Amino acid sequence: MIGVENQYIALFSIADKKDFIDEKMFKVFKCEESTGNILPIYELQFQSSDSELQKYLNEGNIIEVSIGRSLEDLEMTEFTIIKPVITTLGQNLFYFTLFGIYNALDYQNNRKLTFSDKTPSHSRIQQVVSPYFEFNNTVSASDSMAWLQPHISDKAFVQNIWLHSWINENTFPVIGITLDGQFRFFDFSKIFDNKPKWHFSFENKEEYIKYEGSPRYLSNSGILNTLQGYGRKSLIRVPETGKEEYITINPIQPFMSLSDSHNRSSLIEERYDEHKLQSLDNVHSNYHKARLHNEINLTSFSTNQIRIGVGRLQYKFKLLDLCFYKAEETNDESGIAESQTTGQYIITRVLRVFQNRTIFTYLDLVRDTFNSPIGGIR
Secondary structure, eight states: EEEEETTTTEEEEEETTOOOTTTTTEEEEEEEEEESOOEEEEEEEEEEEEEGGGOOOOTTTTEEEESSTTSSSSSEEEEEEEEEEEEEEETTTEEEEEEEEOOOOHHHHHHEEOOOSSSSSHHHHHHTTTTEEEEOOOOOOOOOOOOOOEEHHHHHEEEEEEEEOOEEEEOEEEEEOTTTTTEEEEEHHHHHHHOOEEEEESSSTTEEEEEEEEEEEEEOOOHHOOOOOOEEEEEEEEEETTTTEEEOOOOOOOOOOSSSSSBBBHHHHHHHHEEEOOTEEEEEEHHHHHHHHHHHHHTTTTTTEEEEESSSHHHHHHOOOEEEOOOOEEETSSSEESSSSOEEEEEEEEEEEEEEEEEEEEEEEEEESOOOOSSSSS
């Protein structure tokens, strides 16, 4: 076991070797999770004189890791070893560096042919992911159809269902696979039904978690707007009836900032997407519209990012948690404190680094736009 009681604890086991890494052997452990249909990844470094360990370091064994603040507060995760690197330091002493991925290799590698009766997307995704993850769902989709899996992996199939899921015009579905094995399939608008779970500040205040160092603010609006953010027009044709319809999709209004406009130029109009054929027999009525709507909104609501660091304590941060970020305030000419970045954000990346008898957690927080942008935007 490594760690400091009531700050952080981590235990590592593989096969019949339980809790096989102690503080003297341990060097580094990193675990990273990101939003989207993405499995968490890991890196573990330690040294040992147990040469028998080499026999265990393959895809046939999993490493179990339990993390918490104390022995009564542990959450377990499992990872499959993808790449072991073993260095001989001397006689009967080895340095191990293990790279791994969450223990669901078959989710992204096994190819299957499956079909179902007409069912909404959230139910079909639950059927697919339940063998691998705990399904945590807030989506109630209006898109029943027979979802067919044509000799592709479950991960690729879920990706296809997700992007063609339809809830309504004012929201869209988001995904996060967490370290403890949750598959979060959330209605974006429902994230804001509750108050923020975490509060971050540059100050030492009881109700806030103090972030350390200098936060990094990044706007990806330029490239993301070019890809999807300016909106799309598409011609949908129904071959059975010959009916043709142009649809125009733009991002829904910002949820998290004080602005009602996204960070995109008002001079750029919607761009044309490829024309689509939509049969009445085998897809739901918003099948192609859903893909445009979801891709555009997933892009637009992650254009602005803040990266912060939190030290010393293990927190149960989860992907898609709602949080409140308080920036260090500056004063305008009238003396009124203002900040373009203070407000609500969603956690989209969690990187925990255990090293040098401490833990440091890096968080990526995203939102739709600035609080009060000035300029020709829409």
